[in-house]
Amino acid sequence: MTPDEEGPNPTDEQVEALDRCIGDLLAGKRPDNPEALLGEAAGSLRMASLLSSYRSADSVPSHTFVQALRSRFMPKQKSWLPDLRLSRRTLLRGFSGGAAAVVVCLFGQQALERIRGRDSVPAGWVPVAKAAELPPGAVKRFLANDKDGHVMNIGGHIWALSAICTHQACILNWNAQGQAFDCPCHGAEFSVSGEHTNPVNYGRPLPRLERIPVQQLNGVIYVVPASS
């Protein structure tokens, strides 16, 4: 019936099987792999997969999936630098013997007492970067406890923002060229001060990115990951 025939005639089984698979794909379901499409005919199904991905809402991973896969590989997200609250044993282990050592150790111990003492360092400051890693213009991703963030040095001022998009909580990427944080999911963009900048209407105004308290101490940059 169709005048534009190329190649061998597909069998009825192949035609029906491919149509069922297309139906599944367009409905967002995983197609079964029918016998009729084994071999060369599967190339058509692969092309159907590409075409049905076109502008599909499923083109971006779900937040649940991204989280679940992350926790499979990184059961607990630990900062790569130890917490400020060093134990006395840790401190001692990092030290080689000698008389001078004892003196410094006592010093260290005294220092620790101060650090850990009541009303001294607020609990929860977590080191995320060395200041040397963050020259002006640099931006660095960090994971501190459960907080995803970016710490940045803008013209000598150091601050940190949440890396979670305020649209649907995808993780933002730093776009050095555009000097903005881009969302891989729906293309939202945020400025270095955390404001939503691209002109797309997401159905509601997107709140600015959460500011994370940051502190620089002795060449190390700390944040307070707790949101309260």
Next chain:
Amino acid sequence: MANLDAHGLWLWTSSACSRMIRAEVEGSAERPAQERDFASVYEQHVGRVYGFVFSQVGNREEAEDLTSQIFLKVFNSLGRFEGRGSLEGWLFQIARVTVNDHWREKYKLPAMAMPEGLEVVDAEAPADFNRTARDERVGRILDALQPRYRDVLQYRFLQRYTVRETAAAMQLSETNVKVLQFRALRKAAEIGREMAW
């Protein structure tokens, strides 16, 4: 914060002490370095890797399975990536091979349909992936088809018409639409194999 400053000033003026603590901090940073590298690779690329896989299988369930497999491979072999070439290139090479293996195993595709040689595979998919590139590729493939093939695929996939709606729009029987979409996809697959990303 003010407290931290005050104590900080008092505390960290002792240079011996701070040297010692810094040594401790740097020393213990060594062990989880790989974990940290993986974390950053994962966070930066999971969206695009998933997007690429999704463009190759067209459904969320398989895309999630394969994305998990890919990051498992990355997790196990990140230590062996020695910085030859870009990390993205390496990552997407793993992704391409994983997707090709999936198709080959699941549908018993002949080796000829998807050659294993890396050069050929490289020509088939981008070093990196984004949705714009994918949609442009779809557009180029459709443009290369004869009009009736292009029409049936546009109705079915881009406008998401049912077979019945497509039949009405193209003034064909439903059976003819099914045959036509089969032929159109076969031809598009042929074109797609030859067309670089």
